[in-house]
Amino acid sequence: MSVAREAVAAADRLVVKVGSSALTTAGDGLDVTRLNALVDAIASRIARGSQIVLVSSGAIGAGLAPLALGKRPRDLATQQAAASVGQLQLAHAYAESFGRYSLTVGQVLLTSDDVVRRAHYRNAQRTFSRLLTLGAVPVVNENDTVATEEIKFGDNDRLAALVAHLIGADALVLLSDVDGLYDGDPRSGSTRRIAEVTGPADVEGIAVGMSSSGLGTGGMVSKLAAARTAASAGIPVLLAAASEAARALSTAEVGTAFHAAESRLSARRFWLGYAAGTRGRLHLDDGAVAAVVRRRRSLLAAGITGVDGDFEAGDVVELVDAAQRVVARGVVAFDAGELPELIGRSSHELPEEHRREVVHADDLVPFRR
């Protein structure tokens, strides 16, 4: 068995994330039979001594039927109304279901500020820690009713990866309606499941698509991003079907195992690279990409070809290459308004007060491609 699977099987503290498509059915809302089966698997792992934080999607999906909404709404206000109704159903169903094992659940609804702002992070950390020492099962979701497009996590796979880092989890288990990562979109026929992902090279070039059920948010794209986030924090990830939850949480011999990175990022660099919200983008020429990503150098004005966004010095921005791929993130040392007259010019051409790195290497997290 691979080291990643051994780590998942032996983990003392886990985050388990379950997707909407595994808990809800369009038209019928929440599927309590499937929810109970998931809770059976989690309760059994808790009985063996592990602590588990459950990140559960499904509020929007569960709220559709009670509101007589046929399919997932597109507009934010109706999604929020559905989430408001569905979250209550979800929490109630979990309380009942874990109650069969005399386990108490605590609901934790997070906004991205709670995890992304460094000052709020400690507060969330204390709540989880206390819930776990009191023997409760924290059930987490995004606080959908107040989250706006600007402050959303994006999807619960990302939320789960950030919570895994926040609580110091030893493993992250992502449960979905698909039984692992496939080397192409599984709907397209002749694709195979990839059992082990040991690093970024193993997933290079594979086609990942969106949700097939119409209930999920990010599809496989967001699961890969979450796996990368967790891996950089040193946390192995198992992606499996929710219907295989019992095996995923016992032997871990199902699904796709993502190995954790050997050198884990410091808390600050993890925050910078994966948690912090970004306020803009700097477009880099090929030379600057090579300097920043391969040689780990600071970003100078000369290698920047364009600037987007309305950021201030001290904000986190994305660094993108000519193909619009994000190659790094970092803290920018200039306001957006100052940059247009500086970019593309080498340091000796710049006025003395502007002769500094645009993003210093110490404030920059490159992504390996």
Ligand SMILES: Nc1ncnc2c1ncn2[C@@H]1O[C@H](COP(=O)(O)OP(=O)(O)O)[C@@H](O)[C@H]1O
């Ligand atoms: N390469 C791939 N491997 C596995 N699944 C994929 C791939 N590309 C696209 N998918 C789709 O992603 C879906 C899972 O994402 P999603 O529905 O958002 O799940 P969840 O609701 O569990 O978060 C699968 O049902 C599958 O159709």
Ligand SMILES: N[C@@H](CCC(=O)OP(=O)(O)O)C(=O)O
């Ligand atoms: N917070 C939303 C879920 C968002 C989400 O990421 O859904 P999914 O892709 O099914 O994990 C809800 O509870 O409906």
